[in-house]
Amino acid sequence: MAGVLLSEAEKTFILHGVQSDLRNDGRSKQDYRPMELELDIVTHANGSARVRLANTDILVGVKTEIDVPKPEKPDEGKIEFFVDCSANATPEFEGKGGEDLATEISNFLSTSFNSGLSFDLKSLCILKEIQCWKLYVDILILECGGNLFDAVSLAVKAALHNTMVPRVETMAMDGGNVDLQLSGDPYDCWRLDIKNVPCLVTLTKIGEHLIVDPTAEEENCSMASLVLAVTEDGRINSLSKTSVGSFHPHTLTEGLKVGTEVGIRLNKALKEALEKEEKRLQADKPERSGFLK
Amino acid sequence: MDCHAAMRGRGGGFSYSHAAVIGSRCGQPVGCRRAAASTAMELLSDQGLRLDGRRPDELRNIRCKIGVFSQADGSAYIEQGNTKVLATVYGPHQPRGQAKNKFLFDEALVNCQYSMAVFSTGERKRRPRGDRKSQEMSIHLRQALEAAIRTELYPRSQIDIYVEVLQADGGNYCACVNAATLALVDAGVGLREYAVACSASLANGEIPLVDVSHLEESTGGPNLTVAALPISGQVALMEMSQRFHCDHLPKVLERALEGCKDIHRILDEAVRKHVEETGRASGWGQVDRAGIVL
Amino acid sequence: MSNIRIRLASERVNPSLTFGEEGAPQLFTPGETITENQRVMSGHGTYMDEDNKEVLRASVAGTVERVNQLICVRPIKCRYMGEIGDVVVGRITEVQQKRWKVDTNSRLDSVLLISSVNLPGGELRRRSVEDEQMMRKYLQEGDLVSAEVQSVFSDGSLSLHTRSLKYGKLSQGLLVKVSPSLILRRKNHFHNLLCGASIILGNNGLIWIYPTSPEDESGVGGFTQNLEQVIDKEDRERIARLRNCVLALSASKFMLFDTSIQYAYEESSNYSLKELLAPECMLDVAFRTRHRLQSYRDA
Numbered sequence: 001m002a003g004v005l006l007s008e009a010e011k012t013f014i015l016h017g018v019q020s021d022l023r024n025d026g027r028s029k030q031d032y033r034p035m036e037l038e039l040d041i042v043t044h045a046n047g048s049a050r051v052r053l054a055n056t057d058i059l060v061g062v063k064t065e066i067d068v069p070k071p072e073k074p075d076e077g078k079i080e081f082f083v084d085c086s087a088n089a090t091p092e093f094e095g096k097g098g099e100d101l102a103t104e105i106s107n108f109l110s111t112s113f114n115s116g117l118s119f120d121l122k123s124l125c126i127l128k129e130i131q132c133w134k135l136y137v138d139i140l141i142l143e144c145g146g147n148l149f150d151a152v153s154l155a156v157k158a159a160l161h162n163t164m165v166p167r168v169e170t171m172a173m174d175g176g177n178v179d180l181q182l183s184g185d186p187y188d189c190w191r192l193d194i195k196n197v198p199c200l201v202t203l204t205k206i207g208e209h210l211i212v213d214p215t216a217e218e219e220n221c222s223m224a225s226l227v228l229a230v231t232e233d234g235r236i237n238s239l240s241k242t243s244v245g246s247f248h249p250h251t252l253t254e255g256l257k258v259g260t261e262v263g264i265r266l267n268k269a270l271k272e273a274l275e276k277e278e279k280r281l282q283a284d285k286p287e288r289s290g291f292l293k
Numbered sequence: 294m295d296c297h298a299a300m301r302g303r304g305g306g307f308s309y310s311h312a313a314v315i316g317s318r319c320g321q322p323v324g325c326r327r328a329a330a331s332t333a334m335e336l337l338s339d340q341g342l343r344l345d346g347r348r349p350d351e352l353r354n355i356r357c358k359i360g361v362f363s364q365a366d367g368s369a370y371i372e373q374g375n376t377k378v379l380a381t382v383y384g385p386h387q388p389r390g391q392a393k394n395k396f397l398f399d400e401a402l403v404n405c406q407y408s409m410a411v412f413s414t415g416e417r418k419r420r421p422r423g424d425r426k427s428q429e430m431s432i433h434l435r436q437a438l439e440a441a442i443r444t445e446l447y448p449r450s451q452i453d454i455y456v457e458v459l460q461a462d463g464g465n466y467c468a469c470v471n472a473a474t475l476a477l478v479d480a481g482v483g484l485r486e487y488a489v490a491c492s493a494s495l496a497n498g499e500i501p502l503v504d505v506s507h508l509e510e511s512t513g514g515p516n517l518t519v520a521a522l523p524i525s526g527q528v529a530l531m532e533m534s535q536r537f538h539c540d541h542l543p544k545v546l547e548r549a550l551e552g553c554k555d556i557h558r559i560l561d562e563a564v565r566k567h568v569e570e571t572g573r574a575s576g577w578g579q580v581d582r583a584g585i586v587l
Numbered sequence: 588m589s590n591i592r593i594r595l596a597s598e599r600v601n602p603s604l605t606f607g608e609e610g611a612p613q614l615f616t617p618g619e620t621i622t623e624n625q626r627v628m629s630g631h632g633t634y635m636d637e638d639n640k641e642v643l644r645a646s647v648a649g650t651v652e653r654v655n656q657l658i659c660v661r662p663i664k665c666r667y668m669g670e671i672g673d674v675v676v677g678r679i680t681e682v683q684q685k686r687w688k689v690d691t692n693s694r695l696d697s698v699l700l701i702s703s704v705n706l707p708g709g710e711l712r713r714r715s716v717e718d719e720q721m722m723r724k725y726l727q728e729g730d731l732v733s734a735e736v737q738s739v740f741s742d743g744s745l746s747l748h749t750r751s752l753k754y755g756k757l758s759q760g761l762l763v764k765v766s767p768s769l770i771l772r773r774k775n776h777f778h779n780l781l782c783g784a785s786i787i788l789g790n791n792g793l794i795w796i797y798p799t800s801p802e803d804e805s806g807v808g809g810f811t812q813n814l815e816q817v818i819d820k821e822d823r824e825r826i827a828r829l830r831n832c833v834l835a836l837s838a839s840k841f842m843l844f845d846t847s848i849q850y851a852y853e854e855s856s857n858y859s860l861k862e863l864l865a866p867e868c869m870l871d872v873a874f875r876t877r878h879r880l881q882s883y884r885d886a
Contacts, residue, residue: 005678005680005728005729006729007678007729007730007731007757008729008730008814009730009731009756009757009758009759009760009814010731010759010760010761010762012759012814013759013760013761013818016759016817016818017823020820020823022820022823022824022827023827024761024826024827024830025827025830025831025864026824026827026828026830026831026860026861026863026864027861027864028861031591031861032591033864034592034594034864034865034866035591035592035593035594036593036594036595036596036599037593037594037595037596038595038596038597042410042412042413042459042460043375043460044412044413044414044415044460045412048412050596052596054864055363055364057362059410059459061410061411061412063412063417065417082411084408084410084411084421086408086421086455086457087381087406087408087453087455087457088362088365088368088379088381088455088457089364090364091383091389091390091453091455092390094404094406094453094455095406095422095423096423136411136417138410138411138412138417140410140411140412140457140459142362142379142457143362143364144364145364154593262591265591266591268591269591269592269593270593272593273593273594273595276595277595280595280597286597287597289596289597289599290377290596291358291361291370291377291379292356292357292358292370292372293358293596293599293601360664366664366665366666367664384666384694385666385694386666386694386695387690387694387695387696443634443646447694447743448742448743449695449742450694450695478616478617478647478648479664480664480665480666481647481649481662481663481664481665481666482647482665483617483632483634483646483647484617484618484646484647485617485618485634485644485646486617486618486644487616487617487618522618523618524618524619525618525638561616564616564648565614565616565648568614568616568648568649568663569611569614570603571603571663571664571840572611572612572614572649572650572663573604573611574603574604574839574840574841575663575768575769575840575841575842576842577611577612577650
């Protein structure tokens with residue numbers, strides 16, 4: 001991602017800092033910046049979440065739709081990701097400016113979700129070969145402060161957790177046509193199982209060290225990053241190397257180890273935050289902060 | 294008026310759009326064109342109340358926040374009823390990128406972009422921007438804001454204004470103009486005055502309604518959108534859809550302009566509160582002789 | 588092992604420090620009439636109404652400043668508007684024929700002419716053709732410089748100079764960006780803080796924090812850099828702590844000057860370096876700093 005220009009001296013300063021495990025803002029190599037989560041922000045969506053990771057601001061909405069299953073996967077539903085880099089984040093994203101970045105993120109999410117291990121697409125099936133649920137996961141990037149992949153994956157996981165899929169009450173077959181009746185009660189829904197949904201962990205290589213949660217300046221100093229999709233129990237669903245630099249195999253294996261540990265902790269922190277937020281939302285009239293607070 | 298009830302009553306054979314309607318969590322009526330067209334809805338009931346319970350001259354509830362993002366020069370968020378819009382302003386700054394050679398010698402180049410989040414409407418949008426409607430809205434936005442910005446103060450500079458509609462429930466353009474004005478004030482850009490926009494409609498062929506919601510828009514009533522500079526009363530943009538008798542135009546226009554004045558009061562109050570709060574924290578930049586901030 | 592914590596938005600703290608004591612000065616918002624007195628002159632942030640030449644209106648939201656007949660309105664936040672003599676920290680964006688273009692967070696890029704810099708070899712050396720070709724050797728795109736505003740062009744862009752030893756290319760350190768309105772105008776913008784690090788408070792809102800060099804002169808001046816030198820860990824900790832304190836003060840819209848930053852540094856010793864990133868701790872530091880400054884004033 002284009003962005004901040006840095007002088008050679010600044011880059012050297014950052015590099016030496018990473019080497020002595022003391023980054024510019026005082027964090028160690030494996031610390032995350034403060035994060036904030038809110039659920040149920042978008043009323044038109046079946047599920048939504050907003051994640052703020054220091055400066056980075058992501059809003060995700062999930063909508064459900066009834067669709068026909070793919071012929072090669074008749075008993076599975078579909079999930080589609082769409083990333084929109086809003087020009088609010090930086091003037092470079094005006095018009096089609098953010099499309100490359102958006103495509104990169106949505107492709108990686110598609111890969112990790114369609115592997116079958118992260119998300120049970122069979123649960124989205126309504127009637128084999130005829131009808132299934134399609135989830136549209138729409139991601140809006142409002143501000144960029146580095147480390148987009150992680151923030152996006154947290155918001156996506158939170159939004160999926162928040163999603164209520166309407167319950168199908170009756171189905172009548174009429175020749176080849178299906179007559180679906182959805183439950184009349186808008187609160188009669190079922191929740192998605194997000195136990196195996198991964199969180200993305202970005203490991204950025206600066207010098208010979210790997211850091212977690214890079215700021216925009218640190219991203220600028222690095223030539224290569226590794227993005228891992230790590231599940232709650234420490235399995236890696238998918239992996240991608242971004243940028244033009246290269247990794248030494250030794251750094252790579254170390255990165256997998258570090259990434260897995262960090263991923264487990266990140267999933268755990270998200271789970272705790274989601275439980276707290278759910279409890280808060282169940283209160284009588286939960287206060288919505290949104291952008292107003 | 295419950296949209297869910299209307300859909301349910303129609304029997305089986307639902308299409309996917311029903312899922313979108315059911316998915317909406319708020320109990321308020323969701324703008325769905327299908328139900329609106331099929332049942333005849335009165336814009337104004339016998340008791341003189343509109344579809345959402347407002348009176349003809351009542352605005353929707355407006356809530357706003359100035360200074361939402363830290364990276365942009367100015368930013369604001371506004372909620373008009375259920376319509377939610379975020380606006381950011383970058384500039385005035387040196388023209389960069391594509392606009393590098395497009396700068397004007399004697400005034401600032403104002404660049405606007407209107408974008409709607411894909412999940413902002415009841416039915417999911419395919420593309421957030423780039424279609425004709427968004428481009429038209431961007432041009433209209435620029436028209437309204439250029440009338441307010443004192444562009445002669447910033448020759449050879451560029452001012453970027455980006456609005457993002459997070460939830461669309463009617464009056465999108467108006468909310469965008471209002472949010473953009475707040476963002477411009479936050480950025481410290483010199484304005485002649487606030488650019489405020491308001492919409493108005495006509496009920497029963499004779500009673501003007503102010504601040505039209507999506508439901509009222511889609512029942513087919515005429516819609517007049519006005520962007521004005523409220524203190525001087527100058528109209529920067531006027532757009533009308535549908536048709537009504539030209540005898541009624543003056544009073545609908547007057548109602549819309551009054552709506553602009555009311556919105557101006559609300560926005561001004563919010564700006565004052567924000568300036569006071571921020572100014573207090575920084576001590577108004579005052580320093581006494583000992584060099585200590587007062 | 589580090590701790591990853593995700594907060595809820597409902598727990599968000601409001602960073603503004605509210606003090607109800609002093610009455611607010613008079614505020615004006617865009618379009619509002621300031622006065623209808625004919626004999627006033629319109630300064631920044633004001634304009635004469637086109638239709639009614641006697642009415643003076645505000646064009647930004649802020650407080651009014653009156654100097655004899657000149658009335659200005661100062662907005663609480665805006666892009667940097669340079670004045671002669673200001674100290675700025677800028678980044679080189681372009682290397683042109685005989686000058687560099689510098690991004691100083693103002694509405695147009697500033698200019699640093701080759702005739703306005705100190706070249707190695709002494710003050711009065713003539714700028715030769717080789718110098719022009721070697722411009723990139725001195726300053727490239729992306730480099731940071733500290734400079735002083737020499738003059739303001741008619742279109743509002745600034746001309747900078749680095750003709751003193753204290754200005755020049757900036758070496759290892761870190762940059763923090765805040766709003767220009769939070770930087771207090773003082774006589775001196777270069778400070779060697781008591782805590783053991785040095786800071787340059789650019790009037791344009793860019794703050795440079797760097798380790799205090801042992802020699803007094805040519806600390807930041809000139810164009811040589813030592814990139815091999817590794818700053819030791821204690822210096823790094825001080826610099827990181829200063830950075831977090833400056834951001835804490837700026838989040839609460841607190842004015843930044845050497846005393847406030849020094850106090851903030853001292854008050855922040857209650858928290859570890861990593862804890863200072865949390866919004867609650869930042870607010871606490873700003874609050875304590877304010878309290879301490881007030882108690883000194885009242886004393």
